Amino acid sequence: MIKVFEDFDITLVGYYQSVLESNDIGTFMKNQFGTSGAGELPFVEVIPQLWVLDEEKVEQAKSLIAELQNPANQAKPRPWECPDCGEPQEAAFTNCWKCSAARPGTLV
Numbered sequence: 683m684i685k686v687f688e689d690f691d692i693t694l695v696g697y698y699q700s701v702l703e704s705n706d707i708g709t710f711m712k713n714q715f716g717t718s719g720a721g722e723l724p725f726v727e728v729i730p731q732l733w734v735l736d737e738e739k740v741e742q743a744k745s746l747i748a749e750l751q752n753p754a755n756q757a758k759p760r761p762w763e764c765p766d767c768g769e770p771q772e773a774a775f776t777n778c779w780k781c782s783a784a785r786p787g788t789l790v
């Protein structure tokens with residue numbers, strides 16, 4: 683097994699795990715319940731770790747994670763809803779197709 687990622691944010695590690703699993707990469711999460719032994723080891727910080735079972739898939743796993751961590755990908759426009767008329771909008775639209783109201787938060 684090869685460790686490909688670790689972070690104190692268990693939801694982030696879990697999210698990456700689900701992405702890798704959906705790409706047919708077998709994974710194992712270590713320290714998933716790191717805080718459960720707090721009574722015994724109160725001062726030891728345990729960081730959740732994501733491991734890949736198959737060494738041949740490690741490179742693929744790493745590139746998937748790098749893609750997920752790329753800020754450019756995180757900033758992708760998302761579908762939105764017009765604040766004026768409530769119509770659902772495609773991610774690419776900057777104005778409402780129905781009433782032409784500007785997309786909230788759009789830099790003009």
Ligand SMILES: [Zn+2]
Nearest residue numbers: 764767778781
């Ligand atoms: Zn509208």
